Amino acid sequence: MENIYVYMLAALAFLAIADLVVGVSNDAVNFLNSAIGSKAVSFRTIMIVASIGVAVGALSSSGMMEVARKGIFNPGQFMFSEIMVIFTAVMLTDILLLDFFNTLGLPTSTTVSIVFELLGASVCVALIKISADNSQTLFDITNYINNEKAIEIILGILLSVVVAFTIGALIQFVSRLLLSFKFESKPSWYGAIFSGFAVTSIMYFILIKGLKNATFLSSDLLDNLTSNTYAVIAVSFAFWTILSYVIITATKSNIYKLIIIVGTFALAVAFAGNDLVNFIGVPIAAYNSYEAWSISGVLPDNFSMEILAAKVRTQPYLLLLAGLVMVLTLWFSSKAKAVVKTSVDLSRQDDIKERFEPNFLSRNIVRLSIGLSDSFNNLLSEKGKAAIERQFKKIPIPPTIKAQDVPAFDLVRASVNLMVASVLISIATSMKLPLSTTYVTFMVAMGTSLADRAWGSESAVYRVAGVLNVIGGWFFTAISAFVAAAIMAYILYYGKGYALVGLLVLAIVLLIRNYLSHRKKSKILRAEDSLKKSESSSIQGVIHESADNIANVVKRGNKIYSQAINGLATQNLAVLKKNKKQVEKLSNEIDDLRDNIFYFIKNLEEPSLSASNFYINILSYLQDFAQSLEYISKVSHKHVNNNHKRLKFSQIRELKELDSELEAVFEDVKQAFLSRSFEQIGDVIARKNELFDLVMLKIQKQVERTRDEESSPKNTTLYFGILSETRDLLTETMNLLEEYYNSHDSEIEPATINVENDNAIDSEE
Structure with a gap:
């Protein structure tokens, strides 16, 4: 019987390490977003500063482990066997829940997740105990659960969302x-x-x-600092102001960059020092429980866990090990970067491709905000409005700076983010109010971005929708954590060792699957054949930049068309479904290019405005090209998905012949654009009539079949639809080629074949 608890401890140790990895991936947004978004210093410097902060914070976290032992439930009401079930259920749920959010790239609160997991698992076990005891009723659950703490945390969360957003917006303004x-x-x-x-x-x-919990600082020193708060703040303000002035005047350093470095270090210390309990507090509490029970000689079902109510210091080597895992995760986790990107994008000063779609609530919030803003503006004089407008006038970005090098926001906003988050968390901590660093840092960033007019009429409805999605995710975390932990505890309570093995295997499988899925998505995002926005300011530059995009579209279009025909021929629904996704992705990328037209035209040199007409026409042809592919893919999938009759052998043979001809044409087009060989483009254009005649011949044959032998209206509709769209596909391709051929500068010698780019395009799966 004792072996099962040894196995549970081993499982908890494994889960603790895994939870550290997924937890840091989620909470890295708390202290990295301001520094990364402002590009104040190099990414390497940011990571070094954050790593040192995490290491220092990990060593100062010992006293925070109490919350896992007695913060949510009353340990004296549970036996050792029950406590181990609660702790194991909590860790299994926590790692799966956090990994789910990280995979989506959404920040969530590790504090909320661990609290509600502890609450859910302990409620489940308490209800099992109550149901087995005729002398107890449902109202006796208050003896097991710390209700006041749970309510206090929920109210703290709601309050922190509003306060952090409001104060952040006010200070930034x-x-x-x-x-x-x-x-x-x-x-x-x-x-x-x-x-x-x-x-x-x-x-x-x-x-x-x-x-405050650091073992390497004198308690007397900390007591003196905290008991003389106002004097410490006054002296500190005078000292840092004078020192900052000396640094600015003597070294000509950018003081805002120093603020961001210090602030990043501070939040990293706080994260590791206070949130480490969310990841390893439960396993350490389980280890302490096992130590106490193993020397007692009492049966696990009879050993009360009152010992957990006592204060126990965590071994420094465990904290050091946890800090090392956190630092390594910080450097190597791609999911951490994805979560940070979500927060940075939602507070970005310039326009980007918005990730979140607007909803009913976001639209109405924006309308209400516009109304309130107009009412406030009516109270101001024209002179006051003009003065405010001058201060909020943005500095134009030099055209020489590429889009990926432009900071998401400036140094002032990054400094305010760090300063306000620090103050709010400090005040709440000194008042012993529960607070989530994720809630505060995220909502402060959203408040400052609103005040800084980053949420303009072009982006507000999308940004608000994103914030609502993240906030909704937090509350979804609470509900799902409670329910999932309760279910896990129920299964473990009755399933014992078999349930432990089964749930561990399930957790490992899900983690691996999510990892592989995230890795695949990352590869797709990094794919060399993704379409790239034009950044050239001359017609010649646009021509050469567009050539790569055209080659990519044609190459991917060739594959999509062939897969549609092959999927129809073999009635392969999986291939056709995948094909639909591929063409949707291509259409979305072309739409992104069209959305960038405004910035492209703004960047053009005055003598090269003709480049705008060329670029707009090229994008229009590419969009029509994708729409034809989308129709062919859609009707093919619909036909097979509805289990309609197969196409006849003669129809399949003719479509295969057509596909073979198109494949050769598209391959020539791809090579022509990759090599910048305008003569080769002319050769393809010369085959225009031949290709159209081939399509018309297929249409004529189908007309004859329909009159003499065709008996399926669905097949006839499908076949004519594919041939009609194939003709449109050729029309758009030839229009694009002619536009490109007529616009190029005949004096430019054809560039040598870009072998590296060619290989990158051909390497797609």
Whole structure:
């Protein structure tokens, strides 16, 4: 019987390491988004600073482990066997839930997940105990569960969402009014005072929130600092303001970059020091429970876990090991980067391809906000409005800077994000209010982006929808964590060892599947044949940049057309379904290029405005090309999916012949654009009439078949539809070739074949 608890401990140790990995992937957004989004320093520097902060914070987290032992339930009401079931259920649920959110690229709260998992598992076990005892009723569950704490956490979450967003927006608005977007040209004392406020709040945050449980700092020193709060803040503000002024004037350093570095370190310390309990608190509590029970000589069903109510210090080597795992995850986790990207994109100053679709709630919130903004503006004088507009006037981005090098927001907003998040978490901690660092940092970032007018009329409805999705995800976390942990606990309670093995295998399979799925998606995003936005400012540059996109579209279109014909011939529904997804992806990428037309035209050199007409025409032909493929793919899938009659052998043979001809043409087109060989493009155009005649011949044969032998209306409709769209496909291809052929500069010598690009395109699966 004892062996099952040894196995549970081993499983919990494995789950603790895995949970650290997925937990850091999720919570990295808390301390990385401001530094990464502002591009204040290099990514390598950001990671080094964050890694040091995580390592320091991990060593200061010992006292926070109490919440896993007694924060949610009353341990004295449970026996050792029941506690082990609760802890194992919690860890299994936690790792799967966090990995699910990381795979989606959405930040969620590890604090909320662990709290509601503990609550769900303990409620389940408590209900099992109550149902087995005739002397107890459902109302006795209050003896097992710490209801006040659960309610306090929920209210803290709701309050933190509103407060963080509001305070972040207010501070950012005031900061921008004082500093504007031209903050670097302001007098030195502006930056010094701002730095004094920012660094003071951040350093106080490190002391109060990050290092309050550190074993390597004197308790007397910490007590003196916390008992003389106002004096410490005043002295600190004066010191950092003077020091910042000296640094600015003597070294000509950018003080805002230093603020961001210090702030990133502070939040990393707080994350590791306070959130580490979310990942390893439960396994350590389980280990402490096992130690106490193993020396007691009492049966596991009779050993009360009152010992968990006592304060126990965690071994430093365990904290050091956990810190090492966290640092390694920070460097190597692609999911961490995906979660950070979501937060950065939602607060980005410029327009991007919006990830979230607007919904009823987001539209109405935006309408209400516009109404309130108009009402507020009516209260201001024209002079006041003009003054505010001057401070919020953005600095145009030089055309020489590529889109991927443009920061998501500037140094002032990044500094405010870190400063406000630090202050709010410090205040809540000093008042012993439950707070999630994820909630606070994310909502502060959203509030500052709103105040900074990053959510304009072009993007507001999408950004609000994104924020609502993330907030909804938090509450979904709470509900699903409670329910899933309860189910896990129920299965483990009655299934014992068999259930433990089964659930572990299930968890491993799901983790591997999610990892492979995320890896596949990452490869697709990095694929060399993805269409690229044109950044050239001349007609010649646009011609050569467009050549790669045309080659990619034609190559992928060739594959899509062939798979549609092959799927019809073999009645392969899986191939046709996959084909539909491929053509949808191609259409979306072309739509993205069309959405970028505004920025493309703005970037054009004055003598090269003719490039805009060329680029617009090319995109129009590509879009028509994709629409024809989309129709062919859609009707083919629909025909097979509805189990209609197969096409006749003669129809399949003719479609195969047509596919063979198109494949040769598309291959020549691809090679012509890759090699920039305009003569080869002319050769393809010369075959135009021959290709159209071939399609018309197939149509004529089908007309004759329909009159003499065809008996299936569905087959006839499908066949004519494919041939008609194939003719349109050829029309769009030839129009595109002619546009390109007529627009190129005949004096430019054909470039040599780009072998590297050719190989990249041909390497797609």
